[in-house]
Amino acid sequence: MSKKLQDIPVTVVQMKDDGEYEEISLYAKHKKVYPRWINGFWNKWRIFFVIATQLFFYGVPWLTINERQALLFDLVERKFYIFGLVFLPQDFIYLTALLILCAFGLFAWTTIGGRLWCGYACPQTVYTEIFLWAEKWIEGDRMQRIKLDAEPLNARKLRLKATKHAIWVLFSLWTGFTFVGYFTPIHGLWEAALSFGVGPWETFWILFYGFATYGNAGWLREQVCKFMCPYARFQSVMFDADTLIVSYDEQRGEPRGSRKKGSDYKAEGKGDCIDCKMCVQVCPVGIDIREGLQYECIGCTACIDACDEIMDKMQYPRGLIRYTTQNVLEGKVPEGSFWSRLKRPRVIMYAVILSIVFAVTAISLALRQPLKVNIARDRVALVRETDEGWIENSYRVQIENADENAHVFVIEAEGLPGVRVLAENDNRVLVESTGIVEVAVKLQVPPENAPKGARDIELIVRADDRSGINSREKATFLNR
Numbered sequence: 001m002s003k004k005l006q007d008i009p010v011t012v013v014q015m016k017d018d019g020e021y022e023e024i025s026l027y028a029k030h031k032k033v034y035p036r037w038i039n040g041f042w043n044k045w046r047i048f049f050v051i052a053t054q055l056f057f058y059g060v061p062w063l064t065i066n067e068r069q070a071l072l073f074d075l076v077e078r079k080f081y082i083f084g085l086v087f088l089p090q091d092f093i094y095l096t097a098l099l100i101l102c103a104f105g106l107f108a109w110t111t112i113g114g115r116l117w118c119g120y121a122c123p124q125t126v127y128t129e130i131f132l133w134a135e136k137w138i139e140g141d142r143m144q145r146i147k148l149d150a151e152p153l154n155a156r157k158l159r160l161k162a163t164k165h166a167i168w169v170l171f172s173l174w175t176g177f178t179f180v181g182y183f184t185p186i187h188g189l190w191e192a193a194l195s196f197g198v199g200p201w202e203t204f205w206i207l208f209y210g211f212a213t214y215g216n217a218g219w220l221r222e223q224v225c226k227f228m229c230p231y232a233r234f235q236s237v238m239f240d241a242d243t244l245i246v247s248y249d250e251q252r253g254e255p256r257g258s259r260k261k262g263s264d265y266k267a268e269g270k271g272d273c274i275d276c277k278m279c280v281q282v283c284p285v286g287i288d289i290r291e292g293l294q295y296e297c298i299g300c301t302a303c304i305d306a307c308d309e310i311m312d313k314m315q316y317p318r319g320l321i322r323y324t325t326q327n328v329l330e331g332k333v334p335e336g337s338f339w340s341r342l343k344r345p346r347v348i349m350y351a352v353i354l355s356i357v358f359a360v361t362a363i364s365l366a367l368r369q370p371l372k373v374n375i376a377r378d379r380v381a382l383v384r385e386t387d388e389g390w391i392e393n394s395y396r397v398q399i400e401n402a403d404e405n406a407h408v409f410v411i412e413a414e415g416l417p418g419v420r421v422l423a424e425n426d427n428r429v430l431v432e433s434t435g436i437v438e439v440a441v442k443l444q445v446p447p448e449n450a451p452k453g454a455r456d457i458e459l460i461v462r463a464d465d466r467s468g469i470n471s472r473e474k475a476t477f478l479n480r
Contacts, residue, residue, distance in 0.1 A: 032149070033222055033286040035132065036142040036278070040305025049120040050129050058174075061181040066404040073183050079434055085365075086402045086434050090372060097361040101354065108350035110238040112342065114245045114323075115299035118231070124224050125298060127175075127217035128284065131168060138164045142281060168218045169210075176210030222285035226296050236295060241326040242333075242341040246299050248279075248290045248321050249329060256290070261314060272316050279303035279321055289321055370403035373461045373471045378440070383478050391450040391479050397423075398438045399461060401431040407463040411441060415457030416477060417449040428464065443477060450479045 063070035065084050072081040080087040087094060109116050118125060139145045139160050151157055180202050181189055192198045198206070216224050225232055239245070253273035259265040265272075273290065280288045282302040287294050289303045307321040325341070327333045333341065378394035386392050399409055411427045413419045421427050422442040431437045443457070455477045462470035 030223065031286070033284065034142045034145050034281075035284045035286075035302070036281040036306075037136055038278075038282045038302050038305045038309070040308060042301035043305050046120060046129065046300065046302075050126050053121055053126055054130075058178050061178060061186040068404065069185055069187070071182065072185065075183055077434075084404060086370065086404060088372065088400065088402055091368075091402075094361065094365070097357055097364075100357050101361070104350055104354050104357070107238055108347065108354060110235055111240065111243055111344075111346055111350065114239070114243050115235060115297070118225070118235075119299035119301060122298075124216060124229070125284075125300065127213055128221050130171070131217040131221075132284075134167050134171070135164055138167070165218075168214055172210040172214035172218075173206065174210075175213045176206040176208070179209045180205050222296070225285055225298055232295050232298075240344070240346070241330075242338075242344060244323050244325060244338065245293055246289060246297060246301055246304060246321065247293065247324050247326075247329055248273075249319070249324075250290070251329070253290070253320050272311070272314075272320050274310065274314060276310055278306040278310055282306040369469060369471060370401065371409075371461065371463070371469050371471050372398075372400035372402060373459070373473050374398040374400075375459055375473050375475050377476070383480055385447075386444060389447055390444040391447055391477075392442055392444045393477050395441045395443070395459075395475065396438055397441045397459065397461070398436060399429055399431050400436045401433060403469065404433055405466075406430065406432045406435075407469065408465055409461050410464045411439075412460040412462070413443055413457055414460060416445045416455060418446045419449075419457065419477075420444050445477065445479075450477070452479050454478050 060071050061069065068081055070081070070083050074081065078089050080091075106117060135145065139148050148157055148160065177189070177193065178186075183205075184202055189198065189202060192202075220228075253271045255269065255271055256273035256275040257265075257268075257270045258274055258276075259268065259270060277288075279290065280286070280303075282305070283289070284300060284302065285296045285298060287296045289297065301323070304321050304323070308318045311318050311320060324335070325333070325338065327341075328335050328337070374397070376396045376398075378396060381394055384392050384394075397411065401407055401409075407430075409429045409431060411421050411423055411429065413421050420443070422444060423429070423439050429437055429439055441459070457475050457477045459473050459475050460470065461473070
C-alpha cells in the first residue's frame with residue numbers, strides 16, 4: 001500500500017455483537033496550506049503570465065475598434081464583435097473551430113510540456129497567486145501567517161484580516177464587473193455603476209462571478225485543483241514517458257537526510273536531498289514532490305526554485321527537482337534529448353489536426369462575406385401578367401449586413417434574357433452596420449423569354465460602395 005493511502009484517516013471498527021456494522025466517515029478535515037514565498041527563475045515566469053493574462057482580461061473590454069467595443073459578446077442582439085469582425089448565429093461553425101483549436105491545443109501542450117496550463121495560465125492558479133500576494137503583503141510570509149492564525153482574536157488580527165478580505169472583495173467585484181463587460185458594453189456599464197443604475201441581471205452576474213472569484217481564490221484554493229477540477233483527473237491520459245513533468249531525481253537525492261554544509265555526505269551514504277522540506281513549504285497545494293508524480297501537482301515549479309536555492313547554498317549542482325521526463329529519469333534517453341523526442345506519433349497527430357483546422361478556419365475567415373441574403377417567394381401572388389404583358393414574380397429579400405460599416409446594396413438578377421428588377425429606391429437598399437432590412441422585389445421578364453414552368457435564376461446583391469461584398473442566391477422563376 002502506498003504511503004498516501006496509508007495516510008487516509010480510516011478507523012477500523014469491529015463488528016458489533018448483533019452483527020451490525022457501524023458507519024464511519026472517511027471525511028478528512030481540511031488542513032490550511034501556507035505556501036512560502038520563493039524567488040527564482042520559474043517564479044518570474046509565473047509573475048509574467050499572471051500580469052500578461054490579467055492585462056488581457058481587464059484591458060481588452062476597454063479597447064474600441066470602429067467606435068465599438070473591440071470584444072463584445074452581445075447575447076441579447078445575438079451578435080459577437082471580435083476585433084473588427086461581426087459574427088452572427090449563422091457563424092456558429094467558427095465557434096466550433098475555436099473550441100476544436102483550444103481542445104487540441106491543450107492536448108498538444110499537455111503531451112509535450114505537462115501541466116503548463118495549470119501552472120501558468122489557469123484562472124484558478126492566477127487568481128490564487130494574486131490573492132496570495134495580497135495575503136503576504138498584509139499578513140507576512142508563511143510563519144507570520146501561521147502565527148497570526150494561531151493567535152486569539154485581538155485588535156491587530158481583526159485589522160489585518162479585515163484589510164485582507166476587503167481587498168479580496170474589491171478585487172473580486174472588479175473581476176465580476178469586467179467579466180460582465182464582455183457581454184454588456186462596458187463603458188455604459190461603468191456609467192450605470194457610477195449612478196447606481198446597473199440592471200438586475202448585470203448586478204446578479206457581477207456578484208456571482210465576484211463571489212466565485214473570492215471563494216475559489218480566497219478560501220478553496222488548492223481544494224479546487226484537488227477535488228473539483230476535472231482536468232486534473234484526466235490530464236494524465238495525455239502524458240507519456242517523454243512528457244515534461246516536474247520531477248524529483250530520486251536516484252540522485254536518496255537517501256535523504258540532514259548534514260553539515262561541506263561535509264562528505266556521500267561517504268555517509270546520503271544523497272543530495274538534505275530533507276529541508278522547502279519544496280513542501282512552497283507548494284501551493286501542499287504536496288511533497290519527492291513522493292513522485294501526483295495528480296494534485298499543478299506544475300507551478302515553485303519546488304524547483306526552492307530546491308535550486310538550497311542546492312546553491314549547499315554548493316550542489318542544481319536540478320535535483322527539475323523539468324524532465326520519465327525516460328530521462330530512468331536513463332533510457334540522455335538529458336537534453338527533449339526536442340528530439342517531439343517526433344512522437346501523438347504529438348505529430350495533434351500538430352496535423354491543429355494545422356488543418358487552423359488553415360481551414362483562416363481561409364474561411366479570409367473568404368467570409370459579411371453579407372447574408374435570404375429569399376422567400378411571395379406566396380400570395382406566385383405569377384401575374386403586367387399591363388405591358390410581362391410575366392412577373394414577387395419575392396421577399398432579407399439582407400443582413402454583418403460588417404462594421406453601413407452599406408448601400410444593389411439588387412440585380414440573371415438567368416433569363418431581359419429580366420428586370422423592381423424594388424423601392426431604384427433597387428438600392430441602405431443597411432446599417434449589423435442591421436437587417438427586408439424588401440419586396442419583383443422580377444419581370446418579357447413573355448417571349450419566359451418559357452412555361454420553372455426556371456432557375458440568380459439574385460445578385462452587392463455593395464455599391466465597396467467591391468468584394470456580394471452574394472449570389474438561387475431562386476426560381478415561374479410561368480403558367
